[in-house]
Amino acid sequence: MGRQAMVAGNWKMNGLPQNNSELLKALAQKDFAQLSCALVVCPPTVFLSQVGNELPAEFKLGAQNVSAQAQGAHTGEVSADMLKSVGCEYGLVGHSERRQMHHESNSDVAEKTLALLQQGITPIVCVGETLSEREADATMTVVLQQLKAVARVLSTEQLAKIIVAYEPVWAIGTGMTATPEQAQQVHASIRGWLREQIGEQSDNITILYGGSVKGSNAAELFAQEDIDGGLIGGASLNADEFFQICQAAG
Numbered sequence: 001m002g003r004q005a006m007v008a009g010n011w012k013m014n015g016l017p018q019n020n021s022e023l024l025k026a027l028a029q030k031d032f033a034q035l036s037c038a039l040v041v042c043p044p045t046v047f048l049s050q051v052g053n054e055l056p057a058e059f060k061l062g063a064q065n066v067s068a069q070a071q072g073a074h075t076g077e078v079s080a081d082m083l084k085s086v087g088c089e090y091g092l093v094g095h096s097e098r099r100q101m102h103h104e105s106n107s108d109v110a111e112k113t114l115a116l117l118q119q120g121i122t123p124i125v126c127v128g129e130t131l132s133e134r135e136a137d138a139t140m141t142v143v144l145q146q147l148k149a150v151a152r153v154l155s156t157e158q159l160a161k162i163i164v165a166y167e168p169v170w171a172i173g174t175g176m177t178a179t180p181e182q183a184q185q186v187h188a189s190i191r192g193w194l195r196e197q198i199g200e201q202s203d204n205i206t207i208l209y210g211g212s213v214k215g216s217n218a219a220e221l222f223a224q225e226d227i228d229g230g231l232i233g234g235a236s237l238n239a240d241e242f243f244q245i246c247q248a249a250g
């Protein structure tokens, strides 16, 4: 298997310059160099430069969102080339909080994914079902609709470059983690679908799990065949907890 394990911290709308520095200093105390997984932090846009400057060497910088537009009259938006100019190598797209609170559609997410790829930034495409969708047995229908919209606007080569983050909405910030078996089932189905699209290259696509991952449950999740690491919210704001999660990814 050629795929890269990864742990990405999504700080969401948390932090101020002083807290950011403290957290990054605490991370710098940890021996991340012993790990082989890729490490990413996604701070709020306004702190990308600061965090980029203070980030321990083992980490890469990621954005939480991007505009689908290249430039122009889009007040408040930030384009992919702007993100690139401050050192972003990764970008989240389609986080459920953006889908739900900012009404991002599947096709909006697809356009954002393309905008990142066009700048050489690796998109981390977030997908996942709500509790009512799971209860209605619609998990894979929803997840595949989200992915199909992305695949529609990408070439096969571009599709092979994305990272997928499966984040069941009901598990985000709730303390209600998907069981390793529940998560693995969805991850395996995602990989199966990717295989139909791009063949064996799907084996190289990193598929992260997100939703209440903690130091105490990371190892059993990451031990699953198709779970290649995590996208971490709350626990990424605590250096001890985050390091423990990264250790579980190896």
Ligand SMILES: O=C(CO)COP(=O)(O)O
Pocket: 010, 095, 167, 171, 172, 173, 174, 175, 210, 211, 212, 213, 231, 232, 233, 234, 235
């Ligand atoms: O949304 C998430 C990461 O993007 C997960 O958040 P929590 O880890 O806080 O549940």
